[in-house]
Amino acid sequence: MGGGGRGGQKRGRTQRRQFRESRENVWKKSRSDNPSSNNNSTWEPFATQNLAFELYYKEQGIVSEEEWDDFMKVLRKPLPAAFRINSSGQFFKDIRLQLENDFMKSLEAEAPDGGEVEAIRPLPWYPENLAWHLNFSRMQLRKNQTLERFHEFLKQENEIGNITRQEAVSMVPPLFLDVYPDHFVLDMCAAPGSKTFQLLEIIHQSTEPGSLPSGMVIANDVDVQRCNLLIHQTKRMCSANLIVTNHEAQHFPGCHLNKSCLDASEMGSAKEQSISELLFDRVLCDVPCSGDGTLRKAPDIWRKWNPGMGNGLHRLQVQIAIRGMSLLKVGGRMVYSTCSMNPVENEAVVAEVLQRCGGSVELLDVSSELPQLVRRPGLKKWKRSCKAIPENTAMFSMYAIVSISRQEGEEELTSLFHTCAAPAVVRDKSIWLASYKDVPRYRRGGIMPSMFPSGRSCEVEKTVSDSLQEDMVPPGDDNEMGSPASLEKGYKNGSNVDSENKFCQSENLGTPTDVLDEEVSSLPLERCIRILPHDQNSGAFFIAVLHKLSSLPAVLENPISKQRFSTSRDHEAPVKLQDEIIEDTNSLEINPSEDDNNHQYSEAASDLLDKQPDGLVEPDSCGICEEDNVPEEAQVHGDGETGPEKGQGKRRLQIQGKWRGVDPVVVFRDEATIDSIKAFYGIDESFLFSGHLVTRNSDTNRVKRIYYISKSVKDVLKLNFLAGQQLKITSIGLKTFERQSSKEGTSSPCAFRISSEGLPLLLPYISKQILCASLADFKHLLQYRTIKFADFVDGEFGEKASNLLLGCCVVVLNTGGQAVSDPIRVDASTIAIGCWKGRTNLTVMVSAMDSQELLERLAVRLGSESSSMQENKPTAVEADAVQDVNDVLVKQDLETVEEATAV
Numbered sequence: 001m002g003g004g005g006r007g008g009q010k011r012g013r014t015q016r017r018q019f020r021e022s023r024e025n026v027w028k029k030s031r032s033d034n035p036s037s038n039n040n041s042t043w044e045p046f047a048t049q050n051l052a053f054e055l056y057y058k059e060q061g062i063v064s065e066e067e068w069d070d071f072m073k074v075l076r077k078p079l080p081a082a083f084r085i086n087s088s089g090q091f092f093k094d095i096r097l098q099l100e101n102d103f104m105k106s107l108e109a110e111a112p113d114g115g116e117v118e119a120i121r122p123l124p125w126y127p128e129n130l131a132w133h134l135n136f137s138r139m140q141l142r143k144n145q146t147l148e149r150f151h152e153f154l155k156q157e158n159e160i161g162n163i164t165r166q167e168a169v170s171m172v173p174p175l176f177l178d179v180y181p182d183h184f185v186l187d188m189c190a191a192p193g194s195k196t197f198q199l200l201e202i203i204h205q206s207t208e209p210g211s212l213p214s215g216m217v218i219a220n221d222v223d224v225q226r227c228n229l230l231i232h233q234t235k236r237m238c239s240a241n242l243i244v245t246n247h248e249a250q251h252f253p254g255c256h257l258n259k260s261c262l263d264a265s266e267m268g269s270a271k272e273q274s275i276s277e278l279l280f281d282r283v284l285c286d287v288p289c290s291g292d293g294t295l296r297k298a299p300d301i302w303r304k305w306n307p308g309m310g311n312g313l314h315r316l317q318v319q320i321a322i323r324g325m326s327l328l329k330v331g332g333r334m335v336y337s338t339c340s341m342n343p344v345e346n347e348a349v350v351a352e353v354l355q356r357c358g359g360s361v362e363l364l365d366v367s368s369e370l371p372q373l374v375r376r377p378g379l380k381k382w383k384r385s386c387k388a389i390p391e392n393t394a395m396f397s398m399y400a401i402v403s404i405s406r407q408e409g410e411e412e413l414t415s416l417f418h419t420c421a422a423p424a425v426v427r428d429k430s431i432w433l434a435s436y437k438d439v440p441r442y443r444r445g446g447i448m449p450s451m452f453p454s455g456r457s458c459e460v461e462k463t464v465s466d467s468l469q470e471d472m473v474p475p476g477d478d479n480e481m482g483s484p485a486s487l488e489k490g491y492k493n494g495s496n497v498d499s500e501n502k503f504c505q506s507e508n509l510g511t512p513t514d515v516l517d518e519e520v521s522s523l524p525l526e527r528c529i530r531i532l533p534h535d536q537n538s539g540a541f542f543i544a545v546l547h548k549l550s551s552l553p554a555v556l557e558n559p560i561s562k563q564r565f566s567t568s569r570d571h572e573a574p575v576k577l578q579d580e581i582i583e584d585t586n587s588l589e590i591n592p593s594e595d596d597n598n599h600q601y602s603e604a605a606s607d608l609l610d611k612q613p614d615g616l617v618e619p620d621s622c623g624i625c626e627e628d629n630v631p632e633e634a635q636v637h638g639d640g641e642t643g644p645e646k647g648q649g650k651r652r653l654q655i656q657g658k659w660r661g662v663d664p665v666v667v668f669r670d671e672a673t674i675d676s677i678k679a680f681y682g683i684d685e686s687f688l689f690s691g692h693l694v695t696r697n698s699d700t701n702r703v704k705r706i707y708y709i710s711k712s713v714k715d716v717l718k719l720n721f722l723a724g725q726q727l728k729i730t731s732i733g734l735k736t737f738e739r740q741s742s743k744e745g746t747s748s749p750c751a752f753r754i755s756s757e758g759l760p761l762l763l764p765y766i767s768k769q770i771l772c773a774s775l776a777d778f779k780h781l782l783q784y785r786t787i788k789f790a791d792f793v794d795g796e797f798g799e800k801a802s803n804l805l806l807g808c809c810v811v812v813l814n815t816g817g818q819a820v821s822d823p824i825r826v827d828a829s830t831i832a833i834g835c836w837k838g839r840t841n842l843t844v845m846v847s848a849m850d851s852q853e854l855l856e857r858l859a860v861r862l863g864s865e866s867s868s869m870q871e872n873k874p875t876a877v878e879a880d881a882v883q884d885v886n887d888v889l890v891k892q893d894l895e896t897v898e899e900a901t902a903v
């Protein structure tokens with residue numbers, strides 16, 4: 001029950017579409033890929049060829065020559081699907097059993113290749129049979145009628161949050177992170193959130209009902225749209241221990257408090273142990289990358305791939321990794337990972353981190369961890385490809401402009417290649433550079449020494465690179481150099497490391513072959529992990545596990561964002577925490593001139609001032625509104641907690657929170673409301689309210705949703721307030737209470753109902769408005785959704801229900817033969833649902849889909865006992881019972897119903 005996995009959240013259509021699209025298999029052509037396509041055209045697989053790709057990786061020696069063909073063959077096959085069971089979901093054991101006993105057997109006949117391989121099997125390296133591999137691609141799953149039942153099962157459980165579809169290799173990095181429930185974890189580039197979900201599962205593992213782990217996760221992503229996917233994905237986990245933020249990871253704020261701030265706050269006192277700086281026990285650095293490890297899943301990469309994609313990301317990857325290391329506690333572990341095979345994005349980045357951090361960071365040998373995972377050592381040597389700059393064609397001068405105007409370290413040539421004639425992709429005059437000293441001088445501004453194995457820059461001024469520089473004017477006939485044919489020739493001639501320069505230099509550039517030294521890293525890069533597709537029929541992945549031994553060199557440990565955050569009130573130390581601070585920061589005027597030191601602050605402020613001289617924020621200009629988690633609506637209408645009225649909403653967005661377009665996080669301290677909630681549900685005093693409830697609206701009367709936050713999240717929030725709201729928080733905590741807005745709802749003595757997400761946490765503490773139903777009545781509620789009091793099979797139950805106060809209530813399934821009058825006992829296996837006690841009936845407050853899922857789970861768990869109930873339909877349930885659902889709930893559940901019917 002602990003961490004969630006309860007589904008039924010509300011989602012907008014747009015968001016559902018975005019979410020689907022983000023996860024869509026792309027083994028089909030889109031219309032834009034084929035301009036001549038029309039509606040009648042049939043889907044065809046992409047061409048799975050890219051000569052530049054082959055040349056590049058053969059030269060890099062990522063596999064031996066003997067296995068090259070196998071490697072390429074598997075790369076061209078669609079990726080088998082994989083998924084994980086959410087181990088903190090209430091039914092995870094049932095689901096695992098269903099897979100092991102039911103589906104493994106029933107799908108045997110469908111096994112591909114004449115039954116040589118199993119249709120489905122657990123991934124051997126993933127603990128406790130919790131991750132599964134399907135020997136079908138998603139496309140095959142969709143097509144095959146006999147697989148339909150299984151496909152439906154996957155869809156439904158995924159939607160509910162009991163399983164997560166995820167590429168097998170992408171499940172690996174969180175496992176190497178070695179996370180414990182008391183850890184503070186930062187997921188720096190988290191969207192769409194598959195790994196965040198895994199991290200949360202680990203944090204919540206073995207949490208007792210009604211309690212929360214002491215650790216927490218901050219999941220961050222720079223992209224607003226993807227942040228919304230992240231919120232959507234992680235909501236299925238129902239965690240009070242999560243904060244979602246929207247920052248550039250390389251500038252992620254440290255919320256460092258200076259001494260005066262500490263002294264003047266409660267934090268300085270011995271009364272309460274708290275944090276004075278945002279540091280993490282674990283950091284996941286799953287950086288943006290060229291993604292060629294996902295070729296099997298996203299075959300359009302075959303067409304797009306070029307070496308510039310990886311080169312262009314190296315600098316950012318290094319920056320993010322270094323920032324990750326500086327946010328890590330001494331003794332902590334960071335995993336750096338990519339879904340790219342390119343050493344420039346992988347070993348080169350790790351080597352640079354190690355070099356810059358001096359002896360303060362070590363690359364861990366994790367060969368004894370996950371022994372069943374087939375992996376290869378990291379590369380110790382690699383090369384960087386580089387483009388010679390031709391000058392004599394229009395196409396190439398365009399390229400030259402790109403190169404000059406954007407440092408090469410940041411170049412993204414994909415789109416340029418798209419616009420060129422196809423052969424241009426492989427006749428790009430690539431040369432291989434084995435060392436920084438080979439880099440022509442005019443390119444050194446963009447090509448970083450860290451892209452080479454030694455990581456050294458070149459002191460020797462007059463080297464071969466100078467002569468290369470002079471020689472690198474292309475010949476008049478482009479076809480002579482770098483044509484597919486000549487590249488292929490070179491590829492055949494120079495397919496191993498020793499002869500590569502022969503190919504690059506002698507054939508293309510006519511320079512001597514023996515002058516370029518081959519660099520080999522002296523760092524233990526073999527400790528990195530490479531996962532290749534043909535080893536275990538997967539995608540490709542790169543993982544490095546880093547351990548922080550001591551503080552980093554000062555220049556890395558104290559970057560700009562760690563400096564004191566100053567505001568116009570900088571001279572005034574905070575007098576009191578929490579409410580006062582929130583009030584202060586809510587009315588904070590953004591003025592960049594007052595804080596030149598802080599990157600985040602000035603960035604946001606100048607952004608605001610540049611784009612919105614009148615100080616107003618267009619709600620659709622940024623629009624992360626966690627409240628409804630419906631990005632499009634939130635953006636267009638600005639209808640989160642803070643912007644109910646048009647026009648007025650715009651100004652409120654700006655003045656109430658520090659971050660443009662993001663609702664402020666406000667501690668909810670309306671004692672009258674809290675007391676009424678406590679009294680109505682009989683919530684035990686041991687359940688901590690104080691400081692644990694937050695909203696996204698400082699106007700108490702307008703609060704629609706109240707979120708519960710763990711102690712760990714509360715501490716981070718407190719630190720963030722003290723540090724001047726450096727964190728741009730887009731989502732926080734667990735939605736626990738929702739305001740009743742309908743007519744019947746407002747007649748309830750309590751203005752707030754318990755949300756289905758918050759119920760598992762509150763359940764052990766509730767003593768009022770709670771009833772225990774027999775299996776028959778529980779099932780009938782799920783099946784018919786509204787039942788009149790007189791129509792329950794168990795008359796005593798019906799009577800007790802009628803005696804509840806009008807409003808939200810909780811119905812617990814009685815599986816142990818308890819009498820209705822017995823006190824309700826709650827443990828990890830307790831199944832409960834939220835209901836609405838109306839004037840004449842009880843109505844369930846979970847979505848139709850969740851009700852259906854619960855019925856199926858009951859059938860699996862309770863077997864015949866449960867299915868026999870089908871025959872026991874209550875005659876008393878009137879045909880028009882469903883119509884009798886009061887208007888209140890129809891309205892309140894509108895989105896949920898919409899959701900359910902759309903599924």
Ligand SMILES: C[S@@+](CC[C@H](N)C(=O)[O-])C[C@H]1O[C@@H](n2cnc3c(N)ncnc32)[C@H](O)[C@@H]1O
Nearest residue numbers: 189190191192193194195222223248249286288
């Ligand atoms: C490889 S994906 C992350 C996948 C994610 N960890 C998961 O398992 O679902 C990389 C992410 O980095 C984000 N990103 C790109 N540049 C970034 C930056 N400078 N700071 C933070 N995130 C960034 C992208 O928006 C993208 O969502």
